[in-house]
Amino acid sequence: MSDMNRPGSAVGESDHIRTGLSKEQLKQAYIDNLFYLLGRFLEVATPHDSYMAAAYTVRDRMLDRWIKTARTYKASQARTVCYLSAEFLLGPHLAKNLINLGIMEVSREAGAELGLDFEAILEQEEEPGLGNGGLGRLAACYLDSLATLQIPAIGYGIRYEFGIFDQLIEDGWQVEKSDVWLRDGNPWELPRPKLRFPVRFGGHTETFQDDGRVRVRWIPDLVVEGRAYDTPILGYGVSNANLLRLWSAHAPESFDFQAFNTGDYYGAVHAKVEAETISKVLYPNDEPQAGKELRLKQQYFFASCSLQDMIRLQLGAAGTLEGFHEKFVVQLNDTHPAIAVAELMRLLIDEHRMDWEPAWEITRRTFAFTNHTLLPEALETWTVALFGRLLPRLLEIVYEINRRFLDKVRMHFLGDEARIARMSLIDEGHGRRIRMAHLATVGSFAINGVAEMHSELVKSTILKDFHDLWPERFHNVTNGVTPRRFIIVSNPRLARLLTECCGDDGWVRDMDRLRSLEPLADDVGFHEDWRRMKTAAKRDLADWLRRRVGVNVDPETLFDVQVKRIHEYKRQHLNVLHIITLYERLKAEPNRDVAPRTFVFGGKAAPGYLMAKLIIKLINSVAEVINQDPQVNDRLRVVFMPDFNVKNAQHLYPAADLSEQISMAGKEASGTGNMKFAMNGALTIGTLDGANVEIREEVGDENFFLFGHTAEQLQRLQAEGYRPWEICNDRFELRSALDLIASGLFSHGDKELFRPLVENLLYQDPFMVLADYELYLDRQTEVSHAWRDPKHWNRMSILNVARMGKFSSDRSIRDYCERIWRVRPVPAEL
Template structure:
């Protein structure tokens, strides 16, 4: 290998700097290994080869990015700014090879150099910039914005550490530091001169400004936000958009006087305090210090982002009066909702505007995406904390609220209860700032993320606002990018689809998969389809054997639930079914059940005890079942540690059955459901979130539906839900719960899982017991369907064929047409 590489070092520069030919890629790789890594092949590590490959790709991205930025500047194109606390990007290298259209070329170039592209790809550290669906959605949207040639900037935080790396020790989740930057990040460009001040604490004072009463914020602490830029390339186009992430720094990193007096910590205290803000994704907010840090994080990245937009606007036009015409700013959930108050502060305090024109600009700038119906997930901040950290923004929130409530009173005369419900300040349980209300009042558009969710937003949590402004409310069903979740994750399937459809145009227009329906009964396709799925299952089985200690039989049904561990996601319902099957087999060892492997993946928030107990239960059940010789491999249970984008790409192609079993009315949309279906998994699920639309698209005969509807669940709740009655009425349910309590799965400890089983029997907030019987019954039908492999393959093919609606390209088109009112601006490259 090294001899080939070394000989090429002497071949000279015969090709263009950013060409896409095999020769150009090979020469660029050699140059980057030598000049940027400072390595020659004999001593180069696998990581050195990865870095050289990444810089080779980055050069080609930068060429398009700089030209795209120049093209946007000249055209004065309206720009979408996507504010998100998370961007779960996943590995860059393969995605950029796909979007440049040079995967095969790069592989061939590597082979000429004696290098294995797949081995190089495995060296990439996944960016720790997100946790779950929210961040993955944001990343998909950046991909689609660039692919659709929409001018866009993503804004967020450059977290030094991700949420955590997960290992499973003695069945429990153990969190480890996700030091994703420890080996550097070749995809980003540091902009040390692009920095903005962000204020915290202190007080405000009035002053006279040529006869105008103004407010000055005198902070206790000022930190700097510095920019790190990552180019985001579209698929098959020249457009490359921008992801700009902010890192927190002290304005003075070292106090020389403190150091000289022996106060060595004092010399760097400001640096430590400042950098804490961008240190870690989602600090535990159980303690007050965690809550304070999360609020600081949100305000920090929002303030930097808005200052950056205003700078660009002012430098271009000399004025910010048409800011809302240049930028459409989307708030991805309530994390960036403080942007409403911050834009007002910047316009009034820094740009000296008066209230009314500033408010006109603000309320025409923002769109707000709601991602949850769970009350505990609708962010609120105590007025005391908000005012202590952000005294000037709180004053502005009060004034926004005063003006807004005057409007409510005029519209709904004498309805003071409505006024109290709609107030941005909640007075009922200690005074709190309702961020969803602030986002709704300060935005020109509000959208849910699935048809059912959007209707529930209008009829429940934001009903009063819908009564006031029905024209504000929209639906944009989520989507995911097929580049990442089919082409990158499942290249065998991508190749098969292209061969069958005669073109790879489906990668840009997923609706073209519909023509696959004509082949749904083709026995040749069935054979190829089964071969693709089996190969993916073999890959996953080998990986699980190395990393989870379980090597499933690829011939078994792979039944997968992979998502954040949370009681509303109902992983414990899945476990109850597993225990039920186990008991059936123990009672009748000759019971004819098709072999099934249950695979779980997901992380529990570090402070969420019940979610961590669910992980322990899954692994404890796995320990017993997997070593019970009487079961003889009919049932297997595995937990995939450290579920991530990278690991998801291993899991989605291998799944036969996708578990989407949250209580109806609780999941806003879900995107895992789309990723599994795109890869041919059938879904067992409730009428919740995007499940509703997936079922409509794929056909109810190709979807295993069970459970209460949202209306039925609400009715149960209103009438006084009594979970113990369901336990009493179902012998199998009672037996499964009793077996968990018996100590069988906890080495005789009868108390270990008692908090979980007691919660189910006494409270059961997500109605696991109410849905148990129907769920178990439908799972029996899954088993029967699996036996008819020809019919199962047909259902799988139709699932893939009918997934066009769930491309993020379609979602972005909806946003562009309904909300942002932006047009494509092809880059002049």
Template sequence: MAKKPATTEPSPQPAKSTDSVPFCQALANHLTYSVGKDHYTATPRDWFFALAHTTRDQMTARWMETMRRYYEADAKRIYYMSMEFLIGRTLTNSLMNMGHYDECLKMAAEAGLDLEQARAMEPDAALGNGGLGRLAACFLDSMATLGLPSYGYGIRYEYGMFNQRIENGWQVEHPDSWLRYGNPWEFPRPEVLYPVKFYGRLVEYTSEAGSLRHHWVDTEDVMAMAYDTPIPGYGGKSVNNMRLWAAKSSRDFDLKYFNEGNYIKAVEDKNESENLSKVLYPDDTTAMGRELRLKQQYFFVSASLQDMLYRFNKFHKNFDELPDKVAMQLNDTHPSIAIPELMRILLDLNHLDWDRAWDIVTRTFSYTNHTLMPEALETWPVSLLEKTLPRHLQIIYEINHLFLNDVRHQNPGDTELLKRISIIDEDNGRRIRMAHLAIVGSHQVNGVAQIHTELMRQTIFADFDRFYPGKIINITNGITPRRWLNQANPGLAGLITEHIGDGWITHLDQLSKLNKFATDKAFQGKFLRVKQANKESLAKVIEEKLGIKINPASLFDVQIKRMHEYKRQLLNLFHVVTLYNRIRANPGENRVPRTVIFSGKAAPGYARAKLIIKLINDVADIVNHDPVIGDQLKVVYIPNYDVTTAAEIIPAADLSEQISTAGTEASGTGNMKLALNGALTIGTLDGANIEIRDEVGTDNIFIFGLNTAEVAEITSKGYNPWDYYHGNQELRQVLDMIGSGYFSPDEPERFRPVIDSLTAGGDQYLLLADYTDYIACQEKIDALYRNPAEWARKAILNVAGMGKFSSDRTIREYAENIWGVKSVLRPEV
């Protein structure tokens, strides 16, 4: 590899190494004996694999020691069950957490190796599609850092979140073959293999004691095989485990067909069963896709429960001890089929009576809700469960029957309440409400931001809050400062450590010490230089990837998140078109130059979101090539948003767009990452924006638009978007330009459906109602940006105020308020 030029950029802060084996010696050995190359023939990918194996070796011994420590303490364990783990790249994070980062840098410099080129060979492990999966990854980091005995359980998708390419302005999905070159971080466990059953029929019989028993027979079985990935905590004192399941056929192939020469038919069953872990979130707009998604959920839940109980039963023989030794956290409703599955295991396989089994189940499970929108709450047709998981449907019916009896006794005659609160939705084709099942089957339910939890109690789960007072609590989300500041932004991390020490890496509340530097001119200058360097770096990436040259001195206005109408990328785009019109009307006016950066993926079946991506790109094409506009305004859509892309964009952002309709965003974590890296927020009073405002100060955040009470009031009175259309000339001009084909001259009607949804369609997310206030707020931002010292002061105060939003704090609250789990850290040597 070519030698990397020397740099004076401050380094992120690695933990202190705790291992005595020379890293460079181990690396040379792996290059020779694991990769089969020497330094003359090694490619950047070879060096990456050698580095990964060397780092994994360092983690493995500590990993085994951690597991022994947990067993010796007979510690209560957390099992975090999630359909998504958006891990991203692992090499740098692991090197830093294990304390080998500086050694690796030094070794690379001495050997003339381009470490960055090697690191770039690692694919993003995109086993998730957004905030849910990235949150789960942050939680694994924090649980390991805090020494909490825990496992993450999920699926080893062969193809992760699709690779997004933009072709002629449209999103086009391509397979994300992240395992193409192998995964050096994982340990396959062919001996850890569990059968998972589907379909079949039920046989009832009476036991000798006179109890009714059930056999689930004639099933189609798939085998779940474990793959383990060590998750190091910062400092390397604890290394926890993420166990992902891959589907394997229960038999290699049908010899009858093979002997007849029909090889395709022989392996058909094998291929079909192994499809279960092929793709993250299959398209559920078809019956086949919905069935596959349900089977994925049950597949990983069943395997995980069998694995947990195997571990539990090695040292405990009484299931009554399970809630004292096991805490199972359901990350959203996707794993909630675990509740009837554990009931099935206790009832059918271990012959506990119902009341005893139900008491164990409800004291073991807890559930995190991530959405306020009723249409986003997961439901499954009764007919699908009847076909796929017949015993589980039977158990759910019984759970619901007993639950409704309790509700009826406390609320006699209230049939409407029974319909609302029932686990079975009888009004929409008989469907299982998985969120209701998760609430009834858990001892604790939590929202992920204060306003989200309040709205859960007041709206979608108000009946449950009255029936189970105190069951719904709040635990605000957080992010790991190791990945999202120390690693992602080494310049800022180094500046902070230079002034307040490195304790903030594990105690983020120490950032409050920066408050005294907010008005320090020298610190402000250093802070702005770090930001400018990050902007120049991103500008270079954009030019290399997209061929768009942007002005690094312009205000970098960033909206990076999943493409969805409620997140209102359209409102941001309306501001872009408004600026465009103003510049064209007065081209000589002195303006703050602005670069508006979008990035995010739309679900493959979400046609409207994909049309909005096309609109953004069409607007960008006109704006970026208009000679009147020049460098005053640029629009950039960065494709294939993932963890690595986020780490390139976030440190460079000046402005963070968090503009969802109030009452629709549960929390958000992008808002936390951007503020932690010194971006100012423009946002509605939604999700964690409210708590960010409370922490950084009302004067240091830009809040606009309707709040949740005002949204409820305006919609209840009858919202008429035409009033706003006719009442604001600039808004009308923007909508008319988009709707008439100004930005799509090749197809003038292309974006008419977008405009119709906002006018004749009722504007569900109130973009038109918030437009005027949003534009006015953006004008305040321009005015502030003209004053670099004042902008720096507010940005520094944002960084200083982000201590609350560490995932370490979040996990401590889970451990204390829900799981009842204590730290089992390695003693200091």
């Protein structure tokens, strides 16, 4: 890696001045950790030993801040945000923490003096893959911004023993390998063995008299213990360090001694295994709900542990639960933790002997709910039968919440029985199911979508009836991503350039300051810097792809990138149809003058999602044919980057020229990859969907390649009776691309392999790929023309970076703080 590409060389050069850490101290601390914690010495340390020693050295520096922060928050009795999320996709810690501590440079120098290969050490880290995609990564960006903005906050989630699977590509197919991320230890977490809470499952309930009141007792048939593991989350350029608390499931210590003593050894062990299964593995589905019993157990498990922990904190500080909703605001990251609404009621009523009304008052003033998707298959419901069997007491509470809620609805909309059925927490139509989005909505004082367009659709579609009732509760908070991870760590060259242009690194905490770049968009000298930075990043990626994937790509070509989960609504196959059309054009007219392109794909498919897996196979099959065809492979290359995760993604954002955001309009709630690319200077080709709409507004229509039907147009097309095969008959090139796939050209003559995909497109095309094909191709032709004019391209690229301030997660978090959470910064001082 060249000098320019060192994370940290761009910012915080006053590193050790800020932290008071000298190189000598770091060296000594590193050697001590190697010696005392790992039992090693420099000469025999493996790269992994070096990584562990480095990680401990950094963590020690963080603990100081963490404790000071905790003290400060405690003393100020500050209102605290609790971010409940089933996923936190953090990415590697080491580089990020070095940056946020401001000791990247001095550590690098210390490493060099000890003869260590710094890059190799960073490379050793196995990232905690505790999330599927956008939703989990958003939670991680928000933790970063909360700490940076000095907001008292706790992230609560699950410490999955196996995170998202590792993806291998074998013969073009996705193969899943389990992610054993804890195998070599996790230096970033602190186990809190004494911090544990019981969580019940199954059994039945009984009523009893208590002081003249009827109360309920839940007699479970399984009790699981949640144990806390804490990870400090540092802010950037501040002393605040917040807490991420993840729960791990265990059998209570005294597990079934009776069974042991009576000789039922297997029975006793089974109970232990059953308990520990709960936090074993992350469900690898991004959008569709799994509907599995274990998933409901996971949800209840972490919601209950987190609330019990908050109650502990509140009672410790105030001695009463009365002001609970003043002390805490709980953000529900999608419906995965929505059961918390009923669980808080249970804890207040059954365990803390409150009456229903005051308990409900606290509950509905505590929660706020973020919706992340409109896809029907992703809206969570649980059958009443399963729910009642697993959580009998919670079912009673859900019924009671519903009864009281529907009484209100009845008063408001007299006689509107259809509306009541639509709004009920119970869907009576499909085998009686509990609608988790309704539970979250009824139990929250604020509900928000994740981009302007999405929030409008939430109000007009899935939660329309609720919006009619409580319009004041509905908000929009457009997503954002952290520039610490996605510019400084990923793209140090760009970070350095931005710091030079802005005069200091203030843009890192105030991305709107990048507006000062605008005048440079026409500066020839600056264009030269810009081009040099981009080319260097593209060379790095080309090297990386050669080493990791074994393909050669030419850094001079246009890098056209689509990385995200593989899903039909995201329409990777539309991209493939474009590639095939380009291929056919070149075959028909070998000397045709086209802008040479390298197409890069990446992303995981849910293991049970066959069509998505077939799309991966198609991409790899098309790649195989094109990359081996000497007639075209100087102008066309296709690469599938295996195992797309945070660590690998960091190589891509700096190198991309074109960012593909081509979902069917109305389907992508926000998207956040679109932001990561644009803030690194890639131009977007995209539909009017999710946050694309706002990105285009910010960067300017002239700096964005918009295409495709709008959501309303598509809806109309569908209502009129959409007949994709007819589109095909009119569009020769489209027909021909589909025929080519069907002919077996990409599948060694096998005409069956891709038949399901081709037929799906021809006869159903649920995501209207064919409807947008021609518009997409036309726009891609314009992209090629624009690429031919580097001056113009660079200008657009610079303006994209200059105008992406809105999409810093710092802005999103400020929006949440002001509009929803009503929390204020509490600076921690060292």
